[in-house]
Amino acid sequence: MVASQSNHDNTPQAKEHATGNNHGNTHAVVPNEKNANILIGMRDGVTGEFALFPRQEAKISVFDSNFLVGDGIWEGIRSYNGRIQFAREHINRLFQSAKAMYMDLGISKAGLLDLIHDTIDANGMQDSKDVHIRLVVSRGLKSTPYQNPSVNIGLPLIVIIPEYKKADPASKARGLRLITSHIRRGPPDVKDEMWNHISKATDIQACIGANVVGADEALMLDPHGFVKTCNSVNLFIVRDGEVWSPTRAYQMQGITRAKTISLCRANNIPIVETDFTLTETYGADEVFCTGTFPSHIPALEVDGRIIGEGKQGPITTKLQQLYSELVKWDVGRSREEIRKELQ
Numbered sequence: 605m606v607a608s609q610s611n612h613d614n615t616p617q618a619k620e621h622a623t624g625n626n627h628g629n630t631h632a633v634v635p636n637e638k639n640a641n642i643l644i645g646m647r648d649g650v651t652g653e654f655a656l657f658p659r660q661e662a663k664i665s666v667f668d669s670n671f672l673v674g675d676g677i678w679e680g681i682r683s684y685n686g687r688i689q690f691a692r693e694h695i696n697r698l699f700q701s702a703k704a705m706y707m708d709l710g711i712s713k714a715g716l717l718d719l720i721h722d723t724i725d726a727n728g729m730q731d732s733k734d735v736h737i738r739l740v741v742s743r744g745l746k747s748t749p750y751q752n753p754s755v756n757i758g759l760p761l762i763v764i765i766p767e768y769k770k771a772d773p774a775s776k777a778r779g780l781r782l783i784t785s786h787i788r789r790g791p792p793d794v795k796d797e798m799w800n801h802i803s804k805a806t807d808i809q810a811c812i813g814a815n816v817v818g819a820d821e822a823l824m825l826d827p828h829g830f831v832k833t834c835n836s837v838n839l840f841i842v843r844d845g846e847v848w849s850p851t852r853a854y855q856m857q858g859i860t861r862a863k864t865i866s867l868c869r870a871n872n873i874p875i876v877e878t879d880f881t882l883t884e885t886y887g888a889d890e891v892f893c894t895g896t897f898p899s900h901i902p903a904l905e906v907d908g909r910i911i912g913e914g915k916q917g918p919i920t921t922k923l924q925q926l927y928s929e930l931v932k933w934d935v936g937r938s939r940e941e942i943r944k945e946l947q
Contacts, residue, residue, distance in 0.1 A: 645723035779904030890917030
């Protein structure tokens with residue numbers, strides 16, 4: 605149901621989303637004024653009711669777990685003509701994170717996909733190829749400001765934020781400038797970096813450092829000094845025709861990262877998951893980053909060193925093509941086929 609309708613949102617935040625002010629090249633977008641009037645889907649954890657709200661009226665309590673203690677998880681998802689790209693992988697990852705957080709979502713995987721579809725359809729996004737969705741889950745409402753889940757009331761709050769987000773084609777043409785951050789990726793016994801936590805403090809600190817020097821992303825190392833990931837996207841390098849991916853430890857288990865590794869193996873592109881250094885990165889023939897929003901985007905400069913010939917390389921281009929074909933197959937199926945994978 606739609607809770608209410610309102611006039612055009614003229615807040616500065618809405619205008620920024622509509623005009624597409626970009627900070628960092630990995631998530632540069634083509635402006636779309638429709639984003640000022642999107643409807644946001646929310647499943648209340650206390651009443652269990654699902655409703656749609658205009659963006660300026662979609663609010664949470666100051667007693668919400670995300671607001672008070674950053675107790676929640678999230679997914680970034682793409683929709684293509686009303687079909688959720690790699691729905692099984694994204695929703696499975698969300699449920700795995702919820703299990704690790706000892707959080708009962710109070711809904712089935714297929715039921716959650718239905719709520720996402722309801723939100724897309726209410727916004728008339730069924731025919732758009734460029735919808736990006738932020739799916740946010742908070743542990744829910746608390747009776748008092750305290751970290752212990754024992755004071756929580758009801759089930760988790762589920763928020764579905766769909767926006768029109770077409771990646772700026774000029775960003776891939778420009779390529780990325782990366783700068784190595786002094787902020788390290790933490791070990792799993794401190795905060796497991798494999799989860800999509802609401803708390804992104806380490807990534808944000810690294811991102812701020814990149815902003816200060818005018819870079820697009822921060823390159824982050826693990827506690828042993830090996831190259832691991834960027835602050836918001838995963839990283840690969842290419843040396844002598846072989847694709848190198850940092851090992852799984854200390855980094856987010858990106859779905860685009862996993863698909864890229866699988867595509868290499870299926871198409872006879874040499875691929876290894878290994879530890880490697882900044883020196884090996886500087887001397888790479890190609891460097892590229894992956895993520896749900898940008899898919900594959902080349903990095904042409906790292907810490908002032910020009911990578912390869914200073915332009916996108918042939919293996920990055922090949923993987924872009926293979927990934928695009930895989931996405932088209934995945935979203936070319938019916939909603940019913942995709943939903944069955946979650947039952």
